[in-house]
Amino acid sequence: MLMQLTLGGLAQGAIYALIALSLTVVYRSTTVVNFGHGDFVMAGAFLSYVLVVLAGIAFLPAAALAMIAMFVLGVLFSKGLIRPTWGGPHIGLALMCISAGYVLRGIARMVWGREVLPMPPVFDMEPIFIGDLVITGDAVFIIGTVMVLLILFFGLLALTDLGKMVQAVYQSARGARLIGLNVERFNDFSWGIGAALGALGGILVAPVSLLHPDLGASFLIKGFAAMTLGGFGSLGGAVLGGILLGLAEQYSGAYLDSALIEITAYVIIVLVLFIRPQGLFGRKAVVKV
């Protein structure tokens, strides 16, 4: 029982980790919190649905195509809508993200109406039984993909020149600009990466859940809960926070009440911000005036 819950929690948590990480990538480079990110996740899921079910492409190339499309969309969003908003009121950037999210949601609903779409299972692997534990192909696939991606991401960040540049911009955009880095283009790139990683989260949940245009909202909250728990702005914290959130949902749902699964994220947000606002690994989050 406990093992089964842990496995389910890890699979869910891997998705949350991915979404929190993609939010953090954008936040660290541009200081913008993408309040429309849930809809980027939804768009990724829908794109993969279109490519797999309607266009008949195999799942892996379809997933790659959907991520590339979302990367391009993220870059265009940054160039076309975020940059012109910089000069306006401070709140404008967040509002621009929200409006972009609603546009994506509107398009999804225009095409699909109010239906709920099931995606055909992608991996028809026979479940493996170890004692009472049932390991499904989906869980293996989700956890495996996210692990490979995380190793790749943190490896690139720590070991390559590109990673050093990224860290330079994270530390100080102004300093990075002084040593000749094109920070504007880097920010566009970050938006693209953020959108693509978020979309991958959507692509991974698509086969194990029902698709509808509003699915983004709950993933946004879970991403925020993971970020808050791990420490807002910390890349490693976002990943750890996501996994802990996934586990917390499963345990509280099984041992307390199944209706609690939906509100675990909210409870975590409120508790963390009241008790330890900087989360596990974050910096100072509180103003002292």
Added chain:
Amino acid sequence: MSTIMPSARQRSLRIWAFWAVPALLLLLPLATNAYTQFIVNGMLISVLVTLGFTLVIGNLGQLAFANTAFFGIGAYASAMLTAKFGLPWIVTIPLAGALGALGGFLASAAALRGIRSYYLAIITLAFGELMRWAYLHTKPLTGGTDGLPLPREVVFGISLSDDTLKFYIFLGVTVVLVKATLNLMRSRFGRSVMAVRENEVATASLAIPTARVILVTFIWSGFVVGCAGALFARHVGHVFPESFGMLHLIASFAMVLVGGLGSVLGAVLGAVLLTALPEYLRAFPGMEELFFGLIVAAVLVAMPMGLASLLRRLSPIFVERYYREES
């Protein structure tokens, strides 16, 4: 950019204009049919919702998502108090406002802990989602997905389902709350709200308790929007959880931005302009989200301070005092 302040003559003209508008509106039911009257009633509700919202995101400058939650709290409070406790609906308006104010307190209580900007925004977002979860999961109280109908009532021999009677009540509540908000924003407190937006540290150095300013702004916003919720409950006669979902949120954002962040005049303009349109878009799924999303994006790029900024440029008579002209 320095703003030309209205002259003394223009200010007195403005006071006359403020009272002339509701006075003329008293005659409006002569010119409307049942459907247009219904739409106009909806506009008055939107004015209050937008007003409460613009206080927080425009005047106080804190991004918040709890507005829709206050609206829902007010509507459910009114519906529950009339349906389950048998109170007359009129009496539930201030009670719904009080519960909305309590919501405002709960959503912003973290400000006392030093939580600001994005963190506060996320707490309010969580608060809003939590309320929606509560409507659905407390079926004995809220009716769950079936919603909660309001009982029929008769006031002065006229049924409260009559849109003209409702119009006069709504108009009265709206005028009182708009005037009260204008006065509040002109007071010492209102100026400290805008000072917090500009620079919290500098404001605190003037011995203004900034966290308390944030809290009180949220509470007043919750009160105004809670009252609007009570009006809404009677307006539609049946409260459903879907009315307080994501669509209401983006519509509120659009109304605030189209009118102009932090402007009371703008709140009225945005609400009046954008209330009727969704009625026509509702037949096409997805169009409302698309429409409001595009409007918000377009305003942010082309006219970040909304219609109120155009009017301010037209004549000083539209300048709201101590309002920062450009960001």
